Amino acid sequence: MIEVPDEARRRLVVRFGPGATDWLDELPALVGTLARRWGLQIDGPVLSGNSAIVLPADRGVLKLHPDGGIAADEAAALAHWSAASTVVDLLEHDEGALLLARVRPGTAVPTALGTDPAVLPALVDLWTTPGAPDVPPLVDRVAFWHEKVREHLDDERVRGVIPPEVLDRGAGEAEVLAARPGHEGLVHGDLHAGNLLTGPAGAVVVDPRPCRGDRTFDLVDPVLVEGRPERVVPELARRLDGLDPDLLHAWCRALAPANAIAALRTDPGSARTAALVALALRD
Incomplete structure (x- = not known):
C-alpha cells in the first residue's frame, strides 16, 4: 500500500493543478505495475519533492512524475550524461517514471560547492x-x-x-x-x-x-x-x-x-x- 503524505499531495496539486489528485489516486496501481515489470520490491516510505514522488526500492529509486514531459526530459539528460560517473545512473524509463541507481550514503553535500574537491x-x-x-x-x-x-x-x-x-x-x-x-x-x-x-x-x-x-x-x-x-x-x-x-x-x-x-x-x-x-x- 502506497501512502502519500498530505504535504506531498498539497505540493503536487499546487505545482500541477487539480489533475494531480487523480494521478495520486491512481499511484498505487501504477507502482504495482512498474514493480512487476521491472522486478522491484519497494522497501521504504514515500518521499517527495516539488514535482515528483520518490520511492526507495531494492534495485534503486523509483521516481514518478505527474507530468510525463518532465520525466522524459530528465531521462534524456541522464542518458546524455551516462558516461559520467558523477551523474546518477538511469536504469529504466517509462512514461512518467524513472528507475535510478541509489546513491549511498546519499546525503546532501554540505560544504562550499564551488571549491569543494569532492564536487x-x-x-x-x-x-x-x-x-x-x-x-x-x-x-x-x-x-x-x-x-x-x-x-x-x-x-x-x-x-x-x-x-x-x-x-x-x-x-x-x-x-x-x-x-x-x-x-x-x-x-x-x-x-x-x-x-x-x-x-x-x-x-x-x-x-x-x-x-x-x-x-x-x-x-x-x-x-x-x-x-x-x-x-x-x-x-x-x-x-x-x-x-x-x-x-x-x-x-x-x-x-x-x-x-x-x-x-x-x-x-x-x-x-x-x-x-x-x-x-x-x-x-
Missing part, C-alpha cells in the same frame, strides 16, 4: 560533456523560475527587503543572458546543494531540470552557496577550461534577487542571506 569533478563533467538532447531552451527555465519566485514577494520575510522592481531587473538581465551565446550545451538547471549527493567517490549529480543553453548558469548555485562569488569564481576559472569569469559574475548578479528571496524564506538570519541581499540590492 569539482561533477562540475567538470557537466561542463565538458559535449552537445545536448532535445530539451527546452534555458530561457524558458529562467522565465519559469522567476515566475515561481515572484509568488513569494508578499511573504512577510521578503516584503520590504527585496522590492518587486529588483526582482524584475534581475529577471530581465537573466533573460538577456539566457538568450545570448555562452558555453553552449546541456544545462542541469537546478544544481543546488540538495541535488549534489555524497557518493562513494565524491559528489553525484541528481534531479536535473534540463535545458539547452549556457552551462555557466549551472555554476551560479555552487558559487552563491556562500553568497560571495568573488571568493569562488577565480578557483572555478582555473579548473574549467573556457569559463568566462565576467559572464559568471553577470549570471550571479542577475540571479541574486531570486536567490535572496529563497534564502530569506528559509534562512533569514544567516550571513549568506545577508550577502545575497546585498548582491541583489547593488546599485
